[in-house]
Amino acid sequence: MAREPLINIILFALFPVTAGVAMVLDEPFIITLMTKAAILALAGVGLNIALGLGGLVSFGHAAFFGIGGYAMGVLASHAQSYTPIMETPILIEGTKSMLVIWGVAVVAAALAALLIGVLSLRTTGVYFIMITLAFGQMLYYFAISWPAYGGEDGLSIYIRNDFPGLNTLDPIQFFAIAFTVLAAVLFIAGRLAKAPFGLALSAARQNPERVETVGVAPFRLRLVAFIISGAVTGLAGALFADLNRFVSPTMFSWQTSGEIMIFVILGGVGRLFGPVAGAALFILLEHVLGGLSDFWHVYLGLLLLLVVLFARGGLIGTLAGKETAHD
Amino acid sequence: MTEPVLEVSHLKKRFGALKATDDVSLTLMPNEIHALIGPNGAGKSTLIKQIAGGLRSDSGTVEFAGRDVTALGTVARARAGLGRTFQISSLAMEYTVLQNTVLGALGRDGHVMRFFQPVMKNRKLVDQGMAALTRVGMADLATKRTADLSHGQRRLLEVAVALTLEPKVFLMDEPMAGLGASGSKRLTGFLHTLRAEAPILLVEHDMDAVFALADRISVLVYGQIIATGSADEIRRDPLVREAYLGAEDAA
Amino acid sequence: MSLILLIEQVLNGIQFGVMLFLMAAGLTLIFGVMGLINLAHGSLYMVGAFAAAAVAGWTGSFALALIAALAAAAAAGALVELLVIRRLYDRDHLDQVLATFALILIFSEGTRYIFGSFPLFLDIPAALSGPVLLPGGILYPLYRLVIIAVGLLVAAGLFVLIAKTRIGIQIRAGEADREMIAALGVDISKLYTLVFALGAALAGLAGALVGAIQSVQVGMGEPVLILAFVVIVIGGIGSIKGALIGALLVGLTDTLGGALLPTLFATFMEPSSANTIGSAVASMAIYILMAGVLLFKPSGLFGAT
Numbered sequence: 001m002a003r004e005p006l007i008n009i010i011l012f013a014l015f016p017v018t019a020g021v022a023m024v025l026d027e028p029f030i031i032t033l034m035t036k037a038a039i040l041a042l043a044g045v046g047l048n049i050a051l052g053l054g055g056l057v058s059f060g061h062a063a064f065f066g067i068g069g070y071a072m073g074v075l076a077s078h079a080q081s082y083t084p085i086m087e088t089p090i091l092i093e094g095t096k097s098m099l100v101i102w103g104v105a106v107v108a109a110a111l112a113a114l115l116i117g118v119l120s121l122r123t124t125g126v127y128f129i130m131i132t133l134a135f136g137q138m139l140y141y142f143a144i145s146w147p148a149y150g151g152e153d154g155l156s157i158y159i160r161n162d163f164p165g166l167n168t169l170d171p172i173q174f175f176a177i178a179f180t181v182l183a184a185v186l187f188i189a190g191r192l193a194k195a196p197f198g199l200a201l202s203a204a205r206q207n208p209e210r211v212e213t214v215g216v217a218p219f220r221l222r223l224v225a226f227i228i229s230g231a232v233t234g235l236a237g238a239l240f241a242d243l244n245r246f247v248s249p250t251m252f253s254w255q256t257s258g259e260i261m262i263f264v265i266l267g268g269v270g271r272l273f274g275p276v277a278g279a280a281l282f283i284l285l286e287h288v289l290g291g292l293s294d295f296w297h298v299y300l301g302l303l304l305l306l307v308v309l310f311a312r313g314g315l316i317g318t319l320a321g322k323e324t325a326h327d
Numbered sequence: 328m329t330e331p332v333l334e335v336s337h338l339k340k341r342f343g344a345l346k347a348t349d350d351v352s353l354t355l356m357p358n359e360i361h362a363l364i365g366p367n368g369a370g371k372s373t374l375i376k377q378i379a380g381g382l383r384s385d386s387g388t389v390e391f392a393g394r395d396v397t398a399l400g401t402v403a404r405a406r407a408g409l410g411r412t413f414q415i416s417s418l419a420m421e422y423t424v425l426q427n428t429v430l431g432a433l434g435r436d437g438h439v440m441r442f443f444q445p446v447m448k449n450r451k452l453v454d455q456g457m458a459a460l461t462r463v464g465m466a467d468l469a470t471k472r473t474a475d476l477s478h479g480q481r482r483l484l485e486v487a488v489a490l491t492l493e494p495k496v497f498l499m500d501e502p503m504a505g506l507g508a509s510g511s512k513r514l515t516g517f518l519h520t521l522r523a524e525a526p527i528l529l530v531e532h533d534m535d536a537v538f539a540l541a542d543r544i545s546v547l548v549y550g551q552i553i554a555t556g557s558a559d560e561i562r563r564d565p566l567v568r569e570a571y572l573g574a575e576d577a578a
Numbered sequence: 579m580s581l582i583l584l585i586e587q588v589l590n591g592i593q594f595g596v597m598l599f600l601m602a603a604g605l606t607l608i609f610g611v612m613g614l615i616n617l618a619h620g621s622l623y624m625v626g627a628f629a630a631a632a633v634a635g636w637t638g639s640f641a642l643a644l645i646a647a648l649a650a651a652a653a654a655g656a657l658v659e660l661l662v663i664r665r666l667y668d669r670d671h672l673d674q675v676l677a678t679f680a681l682i683l684i685f686s687e688g689t690r691y692i693f694g695s696f697p698l699f700l701d702i703p704a705a706l707s708g709p710v711l712l713p714g715g716i717l718y719p720l721y722r723l724v725i726i727a728v729g730l731l732v733a734a735g736l737f738v739l740i741a742k743t744r745i746g747i748q749i750r751a752g753e754a755d756r757e758m759i760a761a762l763g764v765d766i767s768k769l770y771t772l773v774f775a776l777g778a779a780l781a782g783l784a785g786a787l788v789g790a791i792q793s794v795q796v797g798m799g800e801p802v803l804i805l806a807f808v809v810i811v812i813g814g815i816g817s818i819k820g821a822l823i824g825a826l827l828v829g830l831t832d833t834l835g836g837a838l839l840p841t842l843f844a845t846f847m848e849p850s851s852a853n854t855i856g857s858a859v860a861s862m863a864i865y866i867l868m869a870g871v872l873l874f875k876p877s878g879l880f881g882a883t
Contacts, residue, residue, distance in 0.1 A: 119869050119873070122873075122876045123872060126671055126815060127811060127877065130615075131811060131868070134865050137865065138866075146858050147854060195442050195446055213413075269672070298688060298691070309662070
């Protein structure tokens, strides 16, 4: 059991160390890869709140990832073309401020999670999986068919958005931003899991009847968890769009939902650092296997199959021994 | 005249052609242990669910501390002060024993939507959880994983969680099952003292415990209460002897 | 919109719905009998389409192409069931989702490896191409009518299979109680492989039939798979009847929504934005339909509560 915190620390330190070494060696591509891993890990940390803690198998988290991405795309594209988003009844202008964009992304994703959650959480099991999947697809097709923001082609942003006091176009500085956000959210998610809310939410996953019997409604717990989860994934979406300076309906696609889920599973469900390990492994595989073969998804598929069938604790679970994480 | 804490009137529940409960009425008075017995399939489990809120009745009412709770669900009835234990243990199995009672204390406390302070470092809740464990004699098992407990220990933990709720009424579904003779005897002693805090509606197969504890006993057969009375009255009731013992012989 | 155009759209909707039914029937059967959620069902659809396109390319025979599609999809289904799926019956839905998602990755990339990234084309056979004149002076493609007929025949066949045959009785018993069926002396693992292969064959048939009106390419299965999910969520998981009605509802809603909503919106707003908003709403119409159904029936129209 004591091995898991140690693994977490090493794993976590690997991010800035790799990025730092890459900076010294003047390998900006590696820094960008680490930034991508950190952002995808953040998306996974978001999903893990619903999936790992709450047992809510959402196959539609691309919805929130995409909303975060489009929050960035819409605000920044209006700012770069100097056209307001709307003039009546009140004037709303675009912005290039990362902090404002994050705020909008989080709020928009949380609102979407509230709506999707209220409808989806009436169901359980397979219905829930399929419904969240369907809502993700609904937004995907909406993004494709709505021409104002690029439709199928997506939106390009020429210059990365601003962060006070930093040059966001410098890879290492943008990495620092993404990594700091990841660290902060991991800290909050860790507290959340141990807080009264986390205790009750996880109990509702293990045994909803028990939670009802002590006078707490599982639905409310799950809805709040779903909203927090969606908001975090939305924040990751905004960062991801900023990393690429591009947003397209692909962010909403069901493959994106599947990949976010893969981060969580490869690393280990319900483990705080599971998505971090999973995203890092995913990026590593994409880079190494992708370099070896154009068809690296076959190997990713085989690996995922093996993990699901034979190594159910994921990467961290396998490294730390079979015991699940507990206080 | 004292008012009943729990008053069940004319409850009915039908599953297709089967009348699981058929016009069941009973009361639970302050400080009373009222036992509900009956052969298997008599409708006890259905009745418990109807009282606890897990199953909507076709007709009839459930009044609780003078308030009609018929329209309320499980959560609202628990918040109104109904402490239930399950026939088949219903606990958070991945949690430690203490976490389960802290969950109960948290439910009683009501402030679930707290997102930052570690709950297992909350003095008040942990103390309440420990106190409940101590009362059922499980304090030394506090850090054990619930899934690793024996069946009897799980029954006791069910009771401990119910204690943390500080309910106005206990609704206990076979708490003695799986305890063994000595454990059963100890729990009998404990329930005897517990009635001073809140009355208990006790569903139990252990007849020694029932006859030792119950102020009143109701006998449920084929969804109907065929007799209610003291232990002696029930023992002597010819209808009970025929229906109940007859049914058990047949089984 | 003229009446003739409307009737055409209704027929298109029914044709689309019938195709969805072939997909949804397999999904719902597999879920009903084995309790398995199978994301790789779309891959079997793709396997069918590719097998048909390849065989049609070699032999020029559409009939042989259809047979190849059925055989290839059924064989792929049986193989996958034996190697992977049967390890998942006792797992939770999360494991099933992930493992079958992994299968999609393997199937898609494997197909890309064999056939390349360029779409293949499957021609409608000459005997079935061209329009027919329907009563009322409507010219409608014969092939699409044939698809409707094939779909309805399969639906009828499935109902007979499940209601009247020995296998159907075993399937229904398997839905109700797995231990009971094992106790009756039925070889349950054989039954499961058979049901899975049957579902796969239906998906392969759908892929081949649709392959002749669309291009055959990697990734063609997943959009259909997700629509099939919407269908069985609306119809109620496990119900063949629900799958049929859900499929027709979804097919009609999608087709008529795309055709009618822009026109409808144009009655109260300017044409250009009516077109934009109308088609955007139309693209979401089936999901709105699904949300509406679930609001009133959380386990679908014909689902067990």
